Amino acid sequence: MPQPHQTMAAVTPDGVTVKGLDLVDDLIGAVPFTDMVHLEITGHLPAPGARAALDAVLVALTEHGTTATAVAVRLTDLGAPGALQGAVAAGLLGAGDRFLGALDGAARLLQEWPDDAEPDAHARRLAEEARSRRDRLPGLGHPVHTEGDPRTARLFAVADAAGLDPAPRERFLLLQHHAERAANRTLPVNVDGASAVLLTAAGIPWQVCRGIALVARAAGLVGHLWDEHRAPAAQAMLDAADAAAPYRAPEATK
């Protein structure tokens, strides 16, 4: 077992080294925040294509209106005003398997794709396996954007313009094709699927794709929190939630 260590940063009285780079000389004022996100995760600064992909995904995942996480942030602030970090944390806690599992799930399929497999046959097998366990392939379909997620085409256009490797997208479209055949209905690629394609092409490991989404959501949740401070809506949201599910006595209180 190697000696325990960390590879993130060394802090001395007169400097900070981050992943082998000098925070002051190489990073602050020299690179955009997106590059710093990339550096923290991969250990190196991004090539222009990877930066474009990461920017597009971060922008796409920042905001989606009154989500469960946005409401949780406002309700937490209602009870614990001032503890900004607590409200943001409460919001992030809801960014779990149901909302973000599709992102890393789709990225995992793409990153564990065997290079020697016949692509169409592999995609068909994955689609059929999912169907046989009454599951669905991640990154397809959307409860609101039923006719197609408007973010997807744009993300793919960014990938083209940035000159990213087209293989992940081709593979994901094969998955979509076989999933639609198996389900006998339209299953548009959603923002999670498209983000998985771009992050894979940009070299982000699937295990940490959810982390990218958390950074984006943190920004979105800070936005909702500040919106709440200027135009309070949490009490109205709480009252409506309360009314939407009234008390009913449990059936047996033996």
Next chain:
Amino acid sequence: MPQPHQTMAAVTPDGVTVKGLDLVDDLIGAVPFTDMVHLEITGHLPAPGARAALDAVLVALTEHGTTATAVAVRLTDLGAPGALQGAVAAGLLGAGDRFLGALDGAARLLQEWPDDAEPDAHARRLAEEARSRRDRLPGLGHPVHTEGDPRTARLFAVADAAGLDPAPRERFLLLQHHAERAANRTLPVNVDGASAVLLTAAGIPWQVCRGIALVARAAGLVGHLWDEHRAPAAQAMLDAADAAAPYRAPEATK
């Protein structure tokens, strides 16, 4: 500065010592959980009166219907099913200054009460100071239980039956009297005020009273979470919250 140490527990291969007691011989199967809560905080097992007070406060603070914290728990579970600890944590994060600040605030007033002060004059001064900074004394009034918090009389009856020191209650009633005079309206002692009285009489430091409430709320939130699993209501709550505060374009997007 003393050598850094902790006074909670020592764990060895064949035993666990908690606050000087043997977990196996002295605690498991020997004392109720309420005693364990008391031991963890004060370092000793409670006398019967303190146990009765602690039980009554814990029971009173466990459940209050569809609160902001209960909704946050359900919404978090919606996005991150299975991560029970995440949902409970999200709920506890809203148990902050607005909902629980009154508890430790009231306990602090009682525990910092100068023994040599003339009680009535001291209470009047506190009420007037609060009024002059447009603040209210903690533990008085309630948005729903406007005619009086039904839990208060019961908690005070428990204190009497348990033979607790009556001084904290007498002092708090003086505070109520002067707060009502200053505001020229009825300000019933709420559950936070009554809990502060009982916990003070039971010897719980004010700095940790909120911690007692967090234990009680943790139990309540686990209850809501399990209720959600059997009869899902989170999506209906979310839809209602969304509809209650529709999007309006910000005024200036310069």
Next chain:
Amino acid sequence: MPQPHQTMAAVTPDGVTVKGLDLVDDLIGAVPFTDMVHLEITGHLPAPGARAALDAVLVALTEHGTTATAVAVRLTDLGAPGALQGAVAAGLLGAGDRFLGALDGAARLLQEWPDDAEPDAHARRLAEEARSRRDRLPGLGHPVHTEGDPRTARLFAVADAAGLDPAPRERFLLLQHHAERAANRTLPVNVDGASAVLLTAAGIPWQVCRGIALVARAAGLVGHLWDEHRAPAAQAMLDAADAAAPYRAPEATK
């Protein structure tokens, strides 16, 4: 689909109904907190045996010294003093699959045990399946209490004294037997396994067993937090953690 509803509590201006009982008349001052925990989860007050089991499990799981969760609580308080709920939440977030997964995992095995199966054969099959996927059965073995978890025998003694159904324990000991044979080494029943036995006998659904543990841990974490306030150790812990894993430059910073 049934009309969305919740079965926890109704709050009116002059009363609170919890699970069909009156909070003021039936619960505060009338039942210990442990009963309230039981009521919140099962919808009814416990029989004496179930109360004894629940008390014993809650007491056993409250405290285990300087665990990862206890350190997280202290470190969080170091950066965010005063936000008690944030520190407790941070601690609970670490009470996840590795530490508490064994509890609900073991309870699930017991509660999904087919009544018509031959017990020994079923236990052997479970042990062999776990072994074949290089997994281990939950609730067995302990990194510190290698010769046997001292809490286990005591918990089982409580179950006997309380007259609980012996079937869950018998089944779990069969599991232990076959797990030990398959592994060819001693695998003592640990506190998670014993707690799963008691909670199963007490009628607590496996899906919510982790919630019981979270209530107990919340009390323990409040204890550590208050200990930290009186005898600060977090900075010393942080310095030691920092020194234990020094910076090493990542291998490739292309």
Next chain:
Amino acid sequence: MPQPHQTMAAVTPDGVTVKGLDLVDDLIGAVPFTDMVHLEITGHLPAPGARAALDAVLVALTEHGTTATAVAVRLTDLGAPGALQGAVAAGLLGAGDRFLGALDGAARLLQEWPDDAEPDAHARRLAEEARSRRDRLPGLGHPVHTEGDPRTARLFAVADAAGLDPAPRERFLLLQHHAERAANRTLPVNVDGASAVLLTAAGIPWQVCRGIALVARAAGLVGHLWDEHRAPAAQAMLDAADAAAPYRAPEATK
């Protein structure tokens, strides 16, 4: 009271509007993530100078080695592997008053600076008031970077290059001057003070400056989490923390 509303986003089946802009046409692939952060908080895209300031602050605050928050993330992952959002949330919970309070505190001083005050006299008054309540002005001094925070000069150079309003910096240097005179020792402007200067010049309200820091820290904590997955250090950190503060029996267990 205005009708409850939110100004963040509208989601329809075929589009997403964010703060009056079209997410697909105006934002994804069109602006860097830093602009999106700015939009979420202020309601409009940043001018080049504000973007440069925001980028520099975000980059400066992302990483600072083995901080309390980084250790909390690793310890949480140890107990709850896989729940990435829980570990990041646990880390953010420690980004509170002690570490980030200086950021919004310093920004508040700058943003509430009365335009009609004589600057030197106002700064002296603030420094003396802080000293008289045995407090210190936020944004000055650093426990490790005792001779001067290396990030400060770089952040100020970015502000110059970006053509930001110099007034906030001039005012903050007056505060530093009078704080040093009152304390009779060197108090270098730290990264929080310098960030407060840049964010103020960039038009970010002080109430939400901590939110900017949380976005940066989220990225840093995701980095630590992924580092932990590749080179586990949490157990070594925990063992060291445990050893650094051994058990000592509490003095009175009456």
